[in-house]
Amino acid sequence: MRTIGVIGGGAWGTALAQVAAAGGEPVRLWVREPEVVAGINEARENAAFLPGVPLAPTIEATGDLPSLADSDALLVVAPAQHLGAVLRRLGPTRALLVLCAKGMEEGSARLMHEVAAEAAPEAPVAVLSGPTFAYEVAVGLPTAVTAAAEDGALAQAFVRRLARPAFRAYLSDDVVGAEIGGAVKNVLAVGCGVVAGRGLGKNAVAATISRGFAEMTRFGVARGAKPETLAGLSGLGDLVLTCGSTASRNFSLGVGLGEGRTAAELLADRRTVAEGAFTAPVLARAARDAGVEMPIVDAVCALLDGVAGVDEVTRALLARPLRRES
Numbered sequence: 269m270r271t272i273g274v275i276g277g278g279a280w281g282t283a284l285a286q287v288a289a290a291g292g293e294p295v296r297l298w299v300r301e302p303e304v305v306a307g308i309n310e311a312r313e314n315a316a317f318l319p320g321v322p323l324a325p326t327i328e329a330t331g332d333l334p335s336l337a338d339s340d341a342l343l344v345v346a347p348a349q350h351l352g353a354v355l356r357r358l359g360p361t362r363a364l365l366v367l368c369a370k371g372m373e374e375g376s377a378r379l380m381h382e383v384a385a386e387a388a389p390e391a392p393v394a395v396l397s398g399p400t401f402a403y404e405v406a407v408g409l410p411t412a413v414t415a416a417a418e419d420g421a422l423a424q425a426f427v428r429r430l431a432r433p434a435f436r437a438y439l440s441d442d443v444v445g446a447e448i449g450g451a452v453k454n455v456l457a458v459g460c461g462v463v464a465g466r467g468l469g470k471n472a473v474a475a476t477i478s479r480g481f482a483e484m485t486r487f488g489v490a491r492g493a494k495p496e497t498l499a500g501l502s503g504l505g506d507l508v509l510t511c512g513s514t515a516s517r518n519f520s521l522g523v524g525l526g527e528g529r530t531a532a533e534l535l536a537d538r539r540t541v542a543e544g545a546f547t548a549p550v551l552a553r554a555a556r557d558a559g560v561e562m563p564i565v566d567a568v569c570a571l572l573d574g575v576a577g578v579d580e581v582t583r584a585l586l587a588r589p590l591r592r593e594s
Contacts, residue, residue, distance in 0.1 A: 269425040273297070273336035273363070275354060276345030277304050277329065279317045279402035280368065284343045286406045287435050289324035296336055297329045305329040321406045337361040341426055343368055343396065344384070347541045348451075351380055355387035364422055366394045366415075370450030371543040377554040379447040392419055394426060395443050397450040397502035399509035401516075405435065412436045414502035416446035438501060445497030448488040452565075453507040454518045454544035455551055456480035459568045460511035461522020466578050468526075476564060477511050482594065483562040487551070490558045518544035522568075531572045548572055563588060 272288040274281050277299025289295040299305045304316050308329035312322055333354070336342060341364040346354040348371025355365070365388060367380045376383075381393045398413030405411050415437040417423035427437045440446060459480065463472045481504055488498045497503060510516040514523065521542040524534040535545060552569045555562040567581040576584075 269340045269364070269429045271296075271339045272341050272343065272429065273339035274343045274345060275333070275336065275358070276347075276368075277301070277308070277314065277317065278345065279314075279406075280400070281343070281345035282308075282314045282318045282321075282323070283400075283402040283406035284345065284368065284396075285327050286321070286324055287432055288343070288430060289326045290408075290432050290435075292324075292326060294326045294328065295324075296339070297327055298333050298336055299329045299331060302331055305331050318402060318406055321403065333357055334359045337363065339363045341366055341429070345369060348372065348380060348543055349374055349546055352383045352387045355384060358388070361388060361391050363391055364394060364417075364426060365391045366396050366426060367447075368396050369543070370397060370447075370454055371547045372451050372550045372554065374546060374550055377550050377557075379444065379451070381443050381447060392422055393417070393443070394419075394423055395446040395502075396437070397446045397506065399501060399505040401509070401513070403515070408432075408434045410434045410436075412438065412501055412505075414438055414440050414446050414497070414500060416440040416443045416497075416502070418443060440497055440500075440502075442494045442497040444491055445488055445493030446502040448491055448493050449484065449498050449500075449503030450506060451543075451547050452480075452484040452487060452551060453503070453510055454542075455548045455565050455568050456484070456507060456544075457510040457516050457518035458522040458525070458542070458544040458548065458572075459564050461516075461519040461524075462526040462568070462571060462578055463522075464512075464519070465523035465526020466582075468582070473511065477507060480511075480564050481507060483560075483564055487555055487558065487560045487562060490560050517542040521545060525571050526578055528578075530574060532574075544568070545572055 348369040394417035570576040
């Protein structure tokens with residue numbers, strides 16, 4: 269596996285291109301914005317999304333998406349709600365599609381590997397997920413992730429190609445578990461941000477993380493995920509990272525909600541996407557359909573919709589019937 273392309277020129281896509289190019293190999297990075305293409309190719313910096321990080325000289329940015337179709341592997345970092353459209357625009361490909369977006373499709377509640385299977389039926393699929401802040405990855409700080417695929421040989425070849433001294437991928441065959449961890453943690457990170465923004469204390473943050481993880485596990489198992497995957501990097505690991513730092517877009521959204529601002533106001537001025545805002549109602553509906561209780565997810569939905577305030581949803585959560593921990 270030699271040629272790597274990256275679809276999506278935001279912070280995470282640029283960071284992954286940096287990892288893939290760290291050994292001196294050429295990497296093509298598809299970017300939607302012409303000014304970002306020019307900045308990467310001329311100034312060696314993505315000033316719009318990853319400022320201050322000098323980029324490897326072998327990264328070539330392009331606005332020509334179909335030109336990436338003949339790559340051996342494509343890291344697909346398009347936002348979850350645009351994944352299908354982007355892959356259809358890419359055109360026919362047999363490249364290994366490594367899905368890096370975290371979310372569920374609105375309307376269908378499909379996971380990203382299901383969307384990709386329809387949009388690019390000839391391409392094998394893998395999932396890359398885990399606790400990753402883009403800046404830290406781009407500057408070479410130690411990072412570990414999950415690489416999940418049903419085809420173990422392809423996954424191993426990809427992991428060997430991407431491996432770096434500070435970037436380590438653990439193999440898994442649980443694609444569903446890797447995806448559900450990433451999707452659910454985005455919603456829970458909004459909830460933890462609300463707790464922080466409202467000043468409810470560290471105890472409440474810890475409770476939200478642990479009870480949120482219980483919700484993630486219940487839902488994941490109901491959808492066929494392995495509990496050990498959800499307890500790993502792509503589930504619990506990612507949850508812990510994004511539930512305590514304003515470097516997380518979802519946590520920052522929650523902080524704003526906790527401070528009394530509306531979701532419409534907070535989302536209107538964001539150039540980057542807080543996937544949890546889009547995943548929350550889809551996840552809540554899918555959980556109800558599966559008969560899975562997710563009260564924290566429901567509370568986040570109520571806050572995003574503006575049908576309840578922080579104090580109201582907090583009282584409702586604390587007033588739930590006493591029960592055994594599970």
